[in-house]
Amino acid sequence: MNVPFKHALLAVTALSVLTLPALAQDAGGARSYAPVTNDMILNPPAEEWLMWRRTLDNQGFSPLDTINKDNVDQLTLAWAWPMAEVGQQETAPLVHDGIMFLSTNQNIVQALDAKTGDLIWEYRHVLPELPASYGYQLNQARRQKNSIALYDDKVILATVDAKLVSLDAATGQVVWETQVYDSSLGYSYTVGPIVVNDKIISAISGCSIAQTAGGCYIAAHDVNTGEEIWRFNTLDDPNNPEQQASWGDVPPENRWGGTPWATGSYDPRTNTTFWGIGMPGPYAELVRGSGDGDVLYTNATLALDADTGERKWHYSHLPRDNWDLDSPFERVLIDEEVDGEMRHLLVTVAGKNGIAFALDRDTGEYLWSKETVYQNVVTSIDADGRVNINEDLIPTAIGEEKYICTSVSGGKLWQAGAYSPQTKAFYVPLTEACNTVSASQSEFTAGNAVGAMRFGPRVLPEGIENAGVIDAFSVIDGEDVWRHEQRTVPTSSLLATAGGLVFGGDAGRFVKAFDDETGEVLWEQRLNAPIGGHPMTYQIDGEQYVVIPAGFSAQAGSSASMYPEVPVPSGSGNSIFVFKLPANSGN
Amino acid sequence: MIFRTLSRSLGALLCAMTLAAPAFAQSVPQELLDNTRRAQIDSLTFCLDPTSVGAPFDRRVAKEIAGALLLNARFADAPSGFALDGAGYMEELQIAMNNRCDVMMGISLQPGSVFPDWLVFTRPYAQVPFVFAVDAASGYQRLGDLPPEATIGTALGSRGEREFIIYNTQQPQSRQWRRLPYADPALMLRRVQDGSLGGMLIWQPALRALGETQSEVAQLRVVPTDPVPVSVVSLGALVSSRDAFLRTQIDEAIGALVNDGTIARLLEELGYEGRPG
Numbered sequence: 001m002n003v004p005f006k007h008a009l010l011a012v013t014a015l016s017v018l019t020l021p022a023l024a025q026d027a028g029g030a031r032s033y034a035p036v037t038n039d040m041i042l043n044p045p046a047e048e049w050l051m052w053r054r055t056l057d058n059q060g061f062s063p064l065d066t067i068n069k070d071n072v073d074q075l076t077l078a079w080a081w082p083m084a085e086v087g088q089q090e091t092a093p094l095v096h097d098g099i100m101f102l103s104t105n106q107n108i109v110q111a112l113d114a115k116t117g118d119l120i121w122e123y124r125h126v127l128p129e130l131p132a133s134y135g136y137q138l139n140q141a142r143r144q145k146n147s148i149a150l151y152d153d154k155v156i157l158a159t160v161d162a163k164l165v166s167l168d169a170a171t172g173q174v175v176w177e178t179q180v181y182d183s184s185l186g187y188s189y190t191v192g193p194i195v196v197n198d199k200i201i202s203a204i205s206g207c208s209i210a211q212t213a214g215g216c217y218i219a220a221h222d223v224n225t226g227e228e229i230w231r232f233n234t235l236d237d238p239n240n241p242e243q244q245a246s247w248g249d250v251p252p253e254n255r256w257g258g259t260p261w262a263t264g265s266y267d268p269r270t271n272t273t274f275w276g277i278g279m280p281g282p283y284a285e286l287v288r289g290s291g292d293g294d295v296l297y298t299n300a301t302l303a304l305d306a307d308t309g310e311r312k313w314h315y316s317h318l319p320r321d322n323w324d325l326d327s328p329f330e331r332v333l334i335d336e337e338v339d340g341e342m343r344h345l346l347v348t349v350a351g352k353n354g355i356a357f358a359l360d361r362d363t364g365e366y367l368w369s370k371e372t373v374y375q376n377v378v379t380s381i382d383a384d385g386r387v388n389i390n391e392d393l394i395p396t397a398i399g400e401e402k403y404i405c406t407s408v409s410g411g412k413l414w415q416a417g418a419y420s421p422q423t424k425a426f427y428v429p430l431t432e433a434c435n436t437v438s439a440s441q442s443e444f445t446a447g448n449a450v451g452a453m454r455f456g457p458r459v460l461p462e463g464i465e466n467a468g469v470i471d472a473f474s475v476i477d478g479e480d481v482w483r484h485e486q487r488t489v490p491t492s493s494l495l496a497t498a499g500g501l502v503f504g505g506d507a508g509r510f511v512k513a514f515d516d517e518t519g520e521v522l523w524e525q526r527l528n529a530p531i532g533g534h535p536m537t538y539q540i541d542g543e544q545y546v547v548i549p550a551g552f553s554a555q556a557g558s559s560a561s562m563y564p565e566v567p568v569p570s571g572s573g574n575s576i577f578v579f580k581l582p583a584n585s586g587n
Numbered sequence: 588m589i590f591r592t593l594s595r596s597l598g599a600l601l602c603a604m605t606l607a608a609p610a611f612a613q614s615v616p617q618e619l620l621d622n623t624r625r626a627q628i629d630s631l632t633f634c635l636d637p638t639s640v641g642a643p644f645d646r647r648v649a650k651e652i653a654g655a656l657l658l659n660a661r662f663a664d665a666p667s668g669f670a671l672d673g674a675g676y677m678e679e680l681q682i683a684m685n686n687r688c689d690v691m692m693g694i695s696l697q698p699g700s701v702f703p704d705w706l707v708f709t710r711p712y713a714q715v716p717f718v719f720a721v722d723a724a725s726g727y728q729r730l731g732d733l734p735p736e737a738t739i740g741t742a743l744g745s746r747g748e749r750e751f752i753i754y755n756t757q758q759p760q761s762r763q764w765r766r767l768p769y770a771d772p773a774l775m776l777r778r779v780q781d782g783s784l785g786g787m788l789i790w791q792p793a794l795r796a797l798g799e800t801q802s803e804v805a806q807l808r809v810v811p812t813d814p815v816p817v818s819v820v821s822l823g824a825l826v827s828s829r830d831a832f833l834r835t836q837i838d839e840a841i842g843a844l845v846n847d848g849t850i851a852r853l854l855e856e857l858g859y860e861g862r863p864g
Contacts, residue, residue, distance in 0.1 A: 086618045132664035132683070133638045139675030142616075186668060208670035210743060210770030249738075253774060254767045256671055281671045282744065282768065286752060289766050324672060398753050440701065444676060445636040445667065445693045453672055454701050552616045570617040 031120060033170035034097045035153040041196050042268050047539035049095045052146045053416060054536065056194060056266040057333035060418030061496045062537045066544035067581060068499030072513045072523040075579040078545060079117035083574035084108040084124075087142030089532030089551025090414065092192070092493075093576060096150055098540055099169070100547075102576065103148040103192070106141050107159045111172060115540050117578065121172035125159050128183075136209055137161065137188045143554070144190065145414060146263060146534065151195035151223055158189035158202055164226055178226035180204070180219065185211040191263045194273070198223050201273050201306065203260035207235070208281040214252040216259055218275050218302070220309060230309030234258035234277050234297045237311065246319075248291040256281030256288075258298050261328035262414060266306060269344070270362060273306045274333070276350055279326030283453045284395050284439035286322075294319035299327035299351060303364060313364030317350040317357060318378070319387060322394050323404045323437050324453065325377060327351030330416045333361060334475050336424060343367070347419070347475045349428045352411040353377055356426070356478060359385075370478035372412075372471045373430045374461040376405045395439045405434035407458045409558055416534065418496035423472075423516050425481045427502045429490030430469040431559065433458040460562055467562045468506055470494070472519060482519035487563040491553040493534040495546075503546060505531020507556035508566045511548045511577075529573035530556040546579045615678045621686040631658050633824075634665040634688035640796040641715070641822065645692040647853045648712050648844070652690075655840040663687045671744060677703065684827055690837065695746060696821040707828040710838045711821040712850055715861035717747030718794060719815075721786040722779055723808040730786065731814045735762050737785030740775040743768035747788045747818040754815045772797045776804065788812070790820065791860045819861070 036050055044050045046063040053060040067075065083091070087105030094101045100114040107125035112118065130138050141160040149156045154175060155167040162181040167174060180202075181187035186209030193202035200221040207216030214236055220229040236252035237243040247255060257280040264275035280298040282288040288295075299318040304311055317327040327350040334345045346361035354373040359366055366385025380388045393402045406412075410431050417428035436456030460467060466485040473480055488508035495503040496516060505511035507530045513523040533549030551574030560568050625632070633649035635642050646662065653660035665688065666679035684691065684706065696708050721727045733739065741748035748768060755763050767784070769775040772793050778784040780803055789797075798804035812818075826834045841864075844850050850863035 086616045131637070132679075133636070133667045135666035135668045135679045136670060136675060137668075138666070139669075139679055186670075206670070208672060208674075209668065210671065213770055249765055250767060254769065283672060286756070287744075287748070287768060289768060397756060398749050444673065444701075445639050445641075445665065445695060554614065557614050572616040572618055 031170060033099070033153055036096055036150045037152070038197060041151065049093070049536045049538050050150050051094065051194060052092050052149070052192060052263045052534070053330065056196060056268070058263075058265040058330045058416070059332055059334070060416055060494060061420055063498045064537055064539050064544050065498040066539065066542070067497065067501065067537070067546060069501065069515055069522055071581055071585055072499070072501055074581055074585050075523060075525070075546065076582050078578045078580040080575055080577045081112060081117050083551060083576070084110060084122070086572045086574065087144075087552065088554055089529070089549050089572070089574045090143055090145040091532070091549050091576070092146035092534040093536055093547050093549070094148065094150055095536070095538040101148055101150065101155055101169070103144060103146065103157070104574070105144055107144060107147060107157060109148060109155060109157060109167065109172065111169070114538060114545070123167055123172040125157065125165065127161055136186055136206060137183060140188050140190050140205070145192070147189065147192045149193050149195045149200070154223070156193055156195055156200055156223065158192050160188050160190070162187040162189060162204065164193070164200060164202065164221055166223070166226065176226050178221070180221070180228070181217070185209065187212060191261065194264060194266055195223055196266050196268070197306065199229060199306065201264060201266070203264065203275060205259045205261060207259045208256050212256070214255055216257070218260055218264070218304065218309070220306070232302070232304055232309040232311070234260065234302065237297070240311065243296040246294040246296040248289065248293040250288065250290050254289070259328065261326065262330050262416070265331050265333050267333055267344070267361060271306045272303050272312060272361070274331040274346060274361065275302050275304070276328040276331050276348065277302060278328040279321050279324050283324045284322050285320065286395050286398070286439050292320060295321070301331055301346065301348065301350065301359065301364070303361065315359055315364045315366065315385065317355070317387060318353065318389070320389055323377065323402070324408050325352045325404075325406070325411070329412055329414065332417070332419050332426065334419055336475055338367075338476055345475060347426055349412045349417060349430075352408070352413065353406050354411040354430050356428070356473065358475060358478065368478045370473055372428060372473070373432050373469055374405050374464065375411065395437075398439055401436045401438040403434060404437045405461055406431070407433035407435040408437070408455045409433065409458060409555065413555060415490060416493040418494040418502060419475065420496040420502070420516050422498060422500070423481065424475055425472045425516065426475050427470060427472045427494050427496060427516070429492070429494055429504055430471055431489040431555070432461055432464045432467050432469060433559065433562070434461050435459065457561060458559055467559060470502070470504060470514065470519070472516075481517075484514060484519045484521075488566055489555055489559045491555050492531040492549065495535040495537060497537060503535045503548070505535070505548060505550070507553060507559060507568065509550070511535070527577055528575065529553070529569050543580050548577045548579065550575055550577060615681055619682050627689070629658055630661045631656070632661040632663055632687060632689045634663050634683055634691045636665045636667040636693055638667045639693050640790070640793045641693050644713070644792065644853060644857050644859060645822070647857070648850065649690070649692050651844050651849050651853070652837055652840045655843055656836055665691055665693075673701070684825070689826065689830070689833065691825040694823050694825050696823040697746065702825065705828050706825045707834055709824040709826065709834055710841050711823040711864060712841045712844065713822045713854060713859070713861055713863055714819045715822060715859055716791055717742070717745070717788055717812070717818040717820075718791045718809045718860070719786055719788050719812045720779065720794060720807040720809050723806050727786065727810055729811045729813045733764065733785045735764060738765040738767060738783065740767055740769050740778060740784040740787040742772070742789050742793065743770045745790060746820050747790060750818040751788055751815055773801055776801055776807070779807065795858050
């Protein structure tokens, strides 16, 4: 009969659609793969780059020094590779056992021979056919930042449809996948996890969408099974009355935001994981109804026990945010001697306002802070670390316009800074910018709970001509080391190396290598598109390689009005460029 | 009829206009913007937010607009489901308006709009109010009867919430109501029923739609918002600002539908309060 045949055909078709794209495209045949052990995660080999910022302390530093101040100007292109999909270039390549793992937009993962650039396998995550009503996920799918991590013989992938997926690192085949959150509500992974001690520690986003009220999470899952171990809600901590009171009369079901937008760090000495948390929603307290409360844990650092998810401490970098100046960016763990005493520091330019903080990461004690770019929101920080805001800038009426520095696009943004233990300096990519902000309640489509704030265009602060800044400062006391200013904004993360170099790139398509002690530009190369993602380095057979992602940059587009003399390409051009020293360089 | 003579030239113009490359700001990769000419022939493509409670009304109006222009109405989904700040919305809207939509229906027209200058509003086709609902068992006869210690629920990010905040913040502190924003009308309904909220300010089509799935709506009573001014959403559409001729034709069509009673009939058929135009 036709009917059963039709049903069977539909079932087979559905199955095919589900499975075919997930099959690895093995272009090079079977290849052995040495597992990434937990010891390697805790102490990565110098020649490899195993996770987002190479080490669990998020330092973004490589001990490799074959490429150094003396020879960096000889760098030559080894190979290049086009990315698989159009979208914002925010990739963070990883390298282990001679294989580069490249995550890109739409949750595509590619394994490449790190020496030759040849494709080994490709995994294309099967997303459900997202209707236009999944606008947030559709948009975020084109801006996956650093969605993978390596552990054992697996690649762990956090997906835009709120799944964790475990891939066989040798073949790209799916080992397991689990639906962690309900993506139909708006939940979506945009950053990757850390994996340590058999736990995947990850954070979800989409917490400012109407349907996700009251729930935004950092969670741990078993790396072998995907089973959840613990979950911490950044918007609702029933164990902390201070957190509840900080939202005033607003119950958890009316809270939004609190998104951990950047991958956390981990301290094995105390078994603590540190995460930065984003802004509250709605942005303006006039709308969200929280009065003058701090709205914890938004814009805070959270220190959580990695085994249980219990909070150890928190520190608020920007209480009572009214301007979407969220503070979720990389938390960097550094051990340095301060005044004769070894201190276990957490250093971060936590938020868009560009203020650098140093905390004692064992206690959350505030140590020092430093302004890096012009901002007018924080007026002072007390000796005990209490951050005081300029209350004159809080909207008191709908439509009232305030001039806010930095802008909603930063200051600081997702582009991560790097720390060099050789100079004891932290290097941070920044932007000088301001914009107007008003609580406008300007819904787009009728009855649609979107659009409660209005932001003006980005403009340079008065008296400042250069939008782009690389700021280097001491982690001991925040003292300036050097400062590089330029017209165009930095659009990539930074990479520091033992070769005395800091690599980074900008909206003007230049990748540059800075002297880590002076800021002098020792090498620059113009590529096809704004520099993006996370530059990294690795070494194979004694040759050091430097990877520079380039491609479409939202920051380049939104800041172009500040320097019209630098045109932005209309196409994506998403690619990675891999540089090394020439064979006859003597290195 | 004016539209009969114009329909052919409108179709030709639509083809010509979709040829012109849009000079959009570089907020999305150019590869995502379709540069081909849509084969519109005798139709207009209307985009609707399928999650909007006003979508059924917008769809009916779109069909009438197309009919008035002697064109067929095609429909496509408009982007929705964004965060409260609308991050990403303009990018998705740009892609939709470039690639598949001639007209974006169901737009809330209001001063201080955040829409960029590459989009232009049509004239409104209806004015639909927010209403204030209280527990029917309460003695409240108007919003102003609620004591200051009462909590009022408002539809998050809405025109009604905006007007309420403006009024409330102009009152002495001791007379200001406590207010909580809600994205989920059903949750707001439950909070009225359990007494957490003294009442809820909600767009009337949303209350009507809620009543189709929640029998408890029958236990609510709509009372005047007095002394808070009635909030009214002006429903209109967006077209590309380069499609000036199309906008003119749609404005004329809306005017005709308002004048001949079509919009009033649709409002009545769908149970919407408000008025045409």
